[in-house]
Amino acid sequence: MAELPTKYPDPVKIAVIGGTGIQALPGFTPIATVNPLTPWGYPSSPISILTHNNTPIAFLSRHGLHHQYAPHEVPNQANIAALRSLGVRCVIAFSAVGSLQEEIKPRDFVVPDQVFDRTKGIRPFTFFEKGVVGHVGFADPFDAKIAKLISECGHALAGEGVKMHDQGTLVCMEGPQFSTRFESSYYRSLGCSVINMSALPEAKLAREAEIAYQMICMATDYDCWHSTEDVDVAMVMGHMKANGENAKRLVGAVLDALTREENGELVDGRHLGGSTTGMIKFMTKGEARGEVGKKNIEFLFPGVWE
Ligand SMILES: CSC[C@H]1O[C@H](OP(=O)(O)O)[C@H](O)[C@@H]1O
Numbered sequence: 001m002a003e004l005p006t007k008y009p010d011p012v013k014i015a016v017i018g019g020t021g022i023q024a025l026p027g028f029t030p031i032a033t034v035n036p037l038t039p040w041g042y043p044s045s046p047i048s049i050l051t052h053n054n055t056p057i058a059f060l061s062r063h064g065l066h067h068q069y070a071p072h073e074v075p076n077q078a079n080i081a082a083l084r085s086l087g088v089r090c091v092i093a094f095s096a097v098g099s100l101q102e103e104i105k106p107r108d109f110v111v112p113d114q115v116f117d118r119t120k121g122i123r124p125f126t127f128f129e130k131g132v133v134g135h136v137g138f139a140d141p142f143d144a145k146i147a148k149l150i151s152e153c154g155h156a157l158a159g160e161g162v163k164m165h166d167q168g169t170l171v172c173m174e175g176p177q178f179s180t181r182f183e184s185s186y187y188r189s190l191g192c193s194v195i196n197m198s199a200l201p202e203a204k205l206a207r208e209a210e211i212a213y214q215m216i217c218m219a220t221d222y223d224c225w226h227s228t229e230d231v232d233v234a235m236v237m238g239h240m241k242a243n244g245e246n247a248k249r250l251v252g253a254v255l256d257a258l259t260r261e262e263n264g265e266l267v268d269g270r271h272l273g274g275s276t277t278g279m280i281k282f283m284t285k286g287e288a289r290g291e292v293g294k295k296n297i298e299f300l301f302p303g304v305w306e
């Protein structure tokens, strides 16, 4: 097979981040493979550029092409910065999650609208440091407009066995060990819906980078609160594999919708435009800004300091 180009000249606005069990997007035509170096290093995998409805789509494997990065090792800053540098303004991120509610059955999909941050502060979690301070709103950590579109796609596939839950609170724990039974019951008592180890800081960094971001969760287990078996890796992988066709159908439908002209503004992330670049200029005063911090932000937002 001919080698694919390692550069792609045009902006790629839409990206899919694949999680556990989704290291590639089969069925889409690859047209390039790029590996942008960012101030935070290289992304967790080279980024495939695929076409769908004549629109380029970037695909990045969160844990690397061979699942070599543990959740706390994923280079989230490099991942989001690399996508941003390609022109990405809209991310659909897949995640395998444990279900904390009886009605969310293994293989069901959930479009979460809230997050409970149970990471431990050991993962690099912001672009705003090293002499450039910034604070973005994160009251609604996901993108309601993309969520609505994904929900509609999921419900339209109900006849093909896709079960979609339109909202839910996602616990993002540190891992890599799974939760204790007490923790699992505690999250349930708070009304949380699902649990993973990957939503954060990915979603926070996307918000800082003015990228519209929505996670699609697929339940793979009932964690350890349920009277059935406790979660283990084989269970997660088994459900991911068995439901691969549904995941593929759902991605196809979502990308069909996102590449429709009427969703152009959403895909451009127009509703987030300026939320970071406007804000950072108010914070650290010009002469006090650190050179490294400034350069980093310049990578995300070329020309921002001019
Ligand atoms: C293999 S079970 C735990 C692992 O699965 C999820 O990965 P991802 O969110 O990338 O699909 C979870 O977050 C953990 O990283």
Ligand SMILES: Nc1ncnc2[nH]cnc12
Pocket: 096, 097, 098, 099, 173, 178, 179, 195, 196, 197, 220, 221, 222, 223, 224, 231, 236
């Ligand atoms: N039970 C669980 N806890 C955390 N992350 C998960 N990913 C899949 N199942 C999970």
